[in-house]
Amino acid sequence: MGVLDGETPRRVVLLSYGGPPGASGSAEKKSGLAGLVARMLTESTKRRSAMALAEAVESLGTTLSAQATRDDSRVSLTVLPADFEAGLGLLAEVVTEPAFSERDFSRVQREWLDGLRAERQDPARLAMLAAVRALNGPVFGAPVNGTVADVGRLRVQDLRDFHARAYTPDNAALVVIGNIDSAKVESEARRLFGGLRGKSGIDAPQVPAERGVSATRVLVIDRPEAVQTAIAAVQPFPKRSEPGHEARELLGTVIGGLFTSRLNMNLREKHAYTYGAFARPVENRHLGTFIVGTNVQTPVTAAAIAEIRRELELVRDPQGAPVAPAELERARADLVHSLGATLEHPSRMAGIVASLFTDELPLDYYTRYPKTVAAVAPTEIQAAAERITPGRLLFVLVGDRQKIQPDLEKQGLTVEPAPAELLE
Template sequence: MDAFRKDGPTAAELTRARNVIESRIIAGLETLGGFGGVADRLNSYNHYLGTPDFLTADIGRYESATTESIQAFVQGQLNGNQHAVIYGLPGKQDLGPEVATPKAEPKDPSKNNGEAVNPDAEWRKDAPKAGPASALHLPVPEKFKLANGLTVLYSERPGLPLVAANLVLLAGSGVNPVDRPGLASMTARMLQQGTTTRSALQIADRAAELGATLNSGAGTDTTGISTRSLSRNFPDALELLGDVALHPNFPQAEIERVRSERLTGIVQEKDEPFALATRVLSAALYGARHTYGFPDSGTTESIKAISREDLVHFWQQNYFPGNAALIVTGNIKLAVLKPLLEKQFGAWKAGRSAPAAPGSPESTDAKLILVDRPGAPQTTLVCFSMGLARSTPDYVPVEVMNTDLGGLFSSRINMNLREAHGYTYGAGSGFVYHRAPGPFFAFSDVRTDVTAPATSEVLNELRRMRETEMTPAELLLSKDSIARSLPGRFERGTEAAASFAELFTYDLPLDYYSNLPDRINAVTIEQAQNMAQKYIHPDKLIVLAVGDRAKIEEDMKKLKLGKVEVRDTDGKVVH
């Protein structure tokens, strides 16, 4: 603080702060609601300043700030004697004598400090009625390729001066070597830890200087590297994205730091019941010979074993233009974008990946798996089986069916376990879709003493979904829930880019989203029941209970769910 008062900020620090603040304000305006959204900002301006029309002036305040004005503020408002230091000391708490609560003074409801800001009026008695639903028009991106094979999906978003880009590669944990779980995820994490021309700190500083976000990570099917910035800074943000994707140098010191970070993260995962259940689910459903049999984060053994050579080899084998798509959404013209893409990615050399060999999943015969957490006050319960690949032609009717089964608060499973029986705060079900089949699962955290009854009720609801048709009201609610939430997938540029990335990842047509509402609304009651009968088999489920084994085992055995296994926190069978 003394140095800041004496010297003030540098011009570079001021530019960085200005870009970060302006980017944050403008990015918030992509959403109508939420903190920083249009409604929130208009209300804040109106409430505190008496005018909702203050955005331009607000941005102008940051634009007009100088290093001298900031230094003067610090010297005047943050001098050395304007602070309080609070110490926490051991011992008996003494808060002093109790202070009486002052009596509230009566408020005048006709004034702003009263309970009512607006006076009563006849027209306020009835809420306004909803108008007709607007026609839903979802965007269709343009597609083209660079000469080196890089697929580009582009969607212009006029209005706010923002651009988002997402480089997606078919290099998720599904292409890990079976003996190196976590390699794809660790490779993606290392991209921002140094390039041939920048250190990790320089990469972070450059992103902050531009007011840009920069993220990299890997999931089951893909690795993604993304950025978002103001339109004026997008050329530089795209250069930074290209640098970390195409020129990482995997410095050994950073590898060791990330390795330590990852090992700590795995310990934390095992301490969180649902994350632990997911880890065990993968091991039980796919086994140790399938790449899906491990969490994306890897295992303690594999993270310790991953070498710099492993990281470099994975990057060389999987990061090439024919294995990737760059999705760009935002306020930028295609004629401006294309030269930027050629400059940053035109020299990216083509390559060829080795055929993926994920392995064969293990048998999914019905069984009961227990993971012991002595003293746990509740049980994390997951009932699961092999599900579907994203390419299934049944995707839409399956989603409509499952939304009623366990996809909403008002779903059958939640209304049973939470509302009818009071076993849990929440319960549900879902299909996880990958390029290869992912799991179907029903889940809940329930009180320890009701673990077995809750399991029975989950199985009852799965059987009821097969045996009884959805009502017309249930069908309409499920379809509306999915279809009317689709615009939210395109509210932000980053969300639109992520949605378009799925077109590339799962080989979907460009007009997929624009046609999706009609496909959803076409699902019938009969189709939904057929999906339940085709894909939900309660008698073949694996039931996983993560909880206090001593308190739940005997009652769970009485349900006759199949052979009983006890597994450790890595999903390995121990009994």
């Protein structure tokens, strides 16, 4: 187990334990498993019932939080420096001695399923979930929190098995953010987590050999009488470790990461199709995806899609409208200042520190980050832009199919109903 100690002069101490694999370690048809395991760690332990654990957490004036991302799972809590030992001891108990009781699981599973069903009532969220799944397949594209069908099939033994195989010291890091002596952190970590044994039993998932579409594809989730259309567009992109990550971040910021970004200025300010639009690369350990999202008025759905494709074509074509110096400087400033703001919050800082472990980055990566971003050359931005494929985007639309289909077909686009499994 690695120990990442961010010794800083703060009035609180954040403790966080976790690491890979996250949701990508969940087998096909077991999506949501990593997230449910993390959630159940906060319910009860072999020593404490749900009530007793809640009382122990409250006695420290804190809360236990847990989540899984595509790449890792983490359990965290924040305590006063004087409560460091007690807080770390409680975190160790939660991580190493979970109860996974049938009664707790039955309640948490029902709550989880209710949350999934509610999430899918949001058209924009449903469109993006369906688009990522259609592009990346049943493992890497499955929602991190799972599909309704998959979560409904899970049983307590699935959680116990995943915990035993995934929560092992060889792929975990303890992150401590606060004013605690490093030697003390090291000794307490060894004392409390030293009993962890074994190696991860989660096999590296197989990345799909082929992703993407040969020509623009449009899938529609029909919502008759909808006054807006939720638009999600996706395409394959490089994974986090592939060279050029910072250039791709800057490119995403120029295209759709700021109010002054190209998509927002076009769709909102120029055409008044929407209240906002975004685009960004989502780059994980195993693969990456470039995503675009917006909600537009139903009558302008086809026109908005045409403008999205046009903006992406302009930015990728060296003879079109490549990224201008002023745009690049705004993007640089946003990335660097956002990092500075993030480092002011212990919980967010813990995520930054944890990413050093999860993404296998040098320990001084974020120290050097402003200089790294400043050194990205326009030629690198152009190389990143040329990875955009406006003619091979996968669109998922949530809206009134009868009203939007004719104008889409006039653009030469074939409109298909989204497969039922994408709605789960």
